[in-house]
Amino acid sequence: MTTINWTEEVNKRKEQFIKDTQAFLRIKSVMDEENATPEAPLGKGVQEALQFLLKKGEKDGYKVKDVEHLAGHIEMGEGEDILGILCHVDVVPEGDGWSSDPFGAEIRDGKIYARGALDDKGPTMAAYYAMNIVKELGLPLSKRVRMIIGTDEESDWRCVDTYFEKEEMPTLGFAPDADFPIIFAEKGIWDYYINQRPDVKNAEQKGIIVDEFTSGRRFNMVPDYAKVVLAVGDEGREVENQFAAFLEKYQVKGNSALAGASLALEIEGVSAHGMEPKNGKNAGLYMAHFLNSLSLTPHAAAFFSFVDQYLWEDSRGNAFGLAHHDESTGDVTLNVGRLSYSPEQGGQIGINQRYPVTYEQKAAEEQLLSILDENSFELKTDSHSGPHHVDKDSFLVKTLSSIYESQMGEKAELLAIGGGTYARSLEAGVAFGPLFPGREDIAHQKDEYMYIEDLLKATAMYAEAIYRLAK
């Protein structure tokens, strides 16, 4: 058969594509659970965006389905197998500081500016147009092609959870919700708490009392702030001086405020994404390291010496015996996203552990439990999502690589990442775009944009991908 010029097919539809993308971006699809109704369980805006696509799909002659107003799909073709394209219509809140209306979809210098332009409504429309191209060309397919639309990717993934409880899992698929060329492997992500058992007070306790210590709110962020209030008796000045020397030694910012026998200390660290703790300065761990140098009451001393022994300057889990590394997905990483202590609650450590695809997570958990047990600490898993990996030599990865290479004229370097993409909710799925190598990642930031040129290039690749994966 004649070869199809995918770029040309996209260009023929360019004007309408831009108009539809703008209309779609103008829907303020931020989750709004406070105003939820049975017809709009995550709020009006998100629902409107889902219905916008489903209506469009119906009008264009696809089979469409609304799954509990949380997700939906648009399908074409016949066949046993399904090629899935996983997208989402919800966006994170717009935030402040925009140069133009975040839901205006204004075009300046070849870029379309809107919350969701990159993540993920721009690429969703690109994938939709890609389906249209394949459909309008009347190309023969042996699989069904199904765009699956989620509405809760930015929060709890209730969309895909509900969807896949009810609907078939695609045989293979891709998610246009991360980076080009292809993300084929993602680390496992395991969030857990290490809890100190309650204090058993018997004798009069000697030492400085840690009244309240807190740092961090989220597992997946390096905390940039820690605060502690100490009952220091008459040692206030001395501890303050030690603290000043500590800040000097480690070159971190902090403050102290002494009021009678109560001393408040603060440390300012540097925030970073939890997938690479080395990119930040963990305020909580600095504070714990300092507290471990003081003469604390026994229960507090046990907690801070534990934190210090197992987690200080050790983001790879070496002290716990949890370290591992593999060629494709790298190191185990441990981010201490939350730390707290009070005499009433005891100590709590919240860890975001990421691990490579060849990791024996069950064995690691056993290893961790044995250390915790010796130290009278308990483990409580908060959430766990295993590693995600599609074989480099699979039909899916090989086909997408060849499309990327032929259309872009450059090698498709396969990516393995520590983060989790939407593709992991597919059994055999990879992330395929939309952010091109070298482009600034402005997802979730003010003035989010997407180059129209990039959206068009992505559309051409998605169209060829749909055809070659489903023919």
Ligand SMILES: [Zn+2]
């Ligand atoms: Zn996204």
